[in-house]
Amino acid sequence: MPSTFERTTKKLVKEIGDQELRPVKSLLSATKIRRFSLIQRKKARSWFWQRPDEPLDASLMDILEPGSSVPDAAVEVSVLFSDTEVSKQQAAGSVNAGAEVGFSGETAACQESSLDIQIVSTPQKSWTELQKRKLLDPEPYFLKQCREAGVNLYVVTETVELRNSPVLPDLSSANVSGKFFFPLNIFVKGEAQGGGLKVRKKTLTVPKGSVLAYTRKQLVFYGREWDEYTDDDDDEKTLLGGRVQESPGLDFKLLQEEVSQNIKAAELSKDMQGVVFSKLLAMLGDRKALQDLMDKLEEEPFGHLDGPGGTILTELRKDFRYPEVGPGCLILYLLEALMVLSDIQHVLLAQSMEKRILLPQRDLVRSILEPNINCSENTPFTLQPELLAPLQGEALAITYGLLDECGLKMELNSPRSTWDPEAKEPLCALYAALSVLSQLAEA
Incomplete structure (x- = not known):
């Protein structure tokens, strides 16, 4: 917000x-x-x-x-x-x-x-x-x-x-x-x-x-x-x-491929996944800390930080492929997506990480984006019951909060909402963030 x-x-x-x-x-x-x-x-x-x-x-x-x-x-x-x-x-x-x-x-x-x-x-x-x-x-x-x-x-x-x-x-x-x-x-x-x-x-x-x-x-x-x-x-x-330079046709399939290619190219070890996941969780309440990490990652050679961001940089220095390819590129991609989202979404994402509900949230966001990503008008839609089922109680409230912050008017007692074209960018960023974070959470 x-x-x-x-x-x-x-x-x-x-x-x-x-x-x-x-x-x-x-x-x-x-x-x-x-x-x-x-x-x-x-x-x-x-x-x-x-x-x-x-x-x-x-x-x-x-x-x-x-x-x-x-x-x-x-x-x-x-x-x-x-x-x-x-x-x-x-x-x-x-x-x-x-x-x-x-x-x-x-x-x-x-x-x-x-x-x-x-x-x-x-x-x-x-x-x-x-x-x-x-x-x-x-x-x-x-x-x-x-x-x-x-x-x-x-x-x-x-x-x-x-x-x-x-x-x-x-x-x-x-x-x-x-x-x-x-x-x-x-x-x-x-x-x-x-x-x-x-x-x-x-x-x-x-x-x-x-x-x-x-x-x-x-x-x-x-x-x-x-x-x-x-x-x-x-x-x-x-x-x-x-x-x-013209952009390609921006459909949901391209977004999926973009996220998948970034994750595949990173080739993260389990140890690095765990470090990045835990340190990002600690930073999600501090937008400045996220921006500082982003700035240091873009320096060649990348700079130094204290705190959780510094720990991530230390791990990245062990990867000889940086900066052309590797984990650093994936973290920059994730940080870009996070910076599109609001401060309140950062808090809700941290709660989602702690509750391990990232995958069902990602699937729910996909169900909204896939049919509507190129829709330029306000269009009603209904969330699928089978996608809501894994999200019980507080987990559902957190998820609805994430969607509401993107610009979709969510109501707790109803799965119905309306697509707003202005929600496209934050929803795409939310989908990318949930996809990468769920990959990191596997560690």
Whole structure:
């Protein structure tokens, strides 16, 4: 489930209605992104998900020859955006296929935000003048690194900026009774016996000038000349050195083959499987630790870490095949999939690993993805009773939580739901993560 900040930026982008606008997902990025900022996106190891945008500590002006002035900005829109959401959710009873839940509960949540924003863009005339300026000679070192690594580089062309410093409140409560309680939404999680009331209130102050959303264009270089290219993620294309590489037909069979090939190429020993499984389990509550491990694995030679991630790196150093093939590649593939998932899904995955329910969860996700992966409309579906049967009680609640977090509206007392095309990427990542983790669990 997105953070309070990300929920707010996504709602804002939806309200503005510009399909090229991208919501900023973290407050850290909101204070780093500016007009003309450079953003990199590393190529994913999968056709089925994308890696997040990473703001660089550099701008377009840092890689171009000096000019007389920075192009003027045009403030096109100033808007006051206010949003209040109150939700109430109840769940009780049991689920089909004999999975007794023994659960009843009620949750209520309220979020409110008031944003004074302006949309800042650069006139086309200014872009034309900018393109007369050549790249620096010699080129900056980081630009050379991006080129050699095949990393896509973008420039921010338009920003949605805050003119005030709003406080984003997040008030939630839960009235719980029964055997256990699972996270029907981000506001409530944990276990309870009997009855009880949990109340939580958080506030987040967003600094004035923060960027809540942005548009970007991909940079293309021809010697010391450059141009900008409007990319469309829906086309699933990657620009590599001035040429466009089309993706293959993205059906479920290809996803299966992709996962299988990554697992087969790794040739993990039982000892390494056990180490990786146990250390990842210890790290799943810490997104930064997962990202740090990912960053170190991408270094050549890969770097050093303390803690569980360091133990995994120590094991990998014993494998002479790294980095071209081997276990390191599989772990990077798994980490990419995990980074697509939410923090709450990480908690639920850790519980799934401990309960050894990864395989039935994988089969259930497959039953959803296989017929719907290329469906572009909201389509009802019903979960198969024989796939629900191995998931009893709390295991079923954990599984429904994983699916709910992907964007499927799951109800504890019903196997029916509706396919949402926006759930495709997180569901593919969840399928890959469950497949690899279940392989590791064999140790």
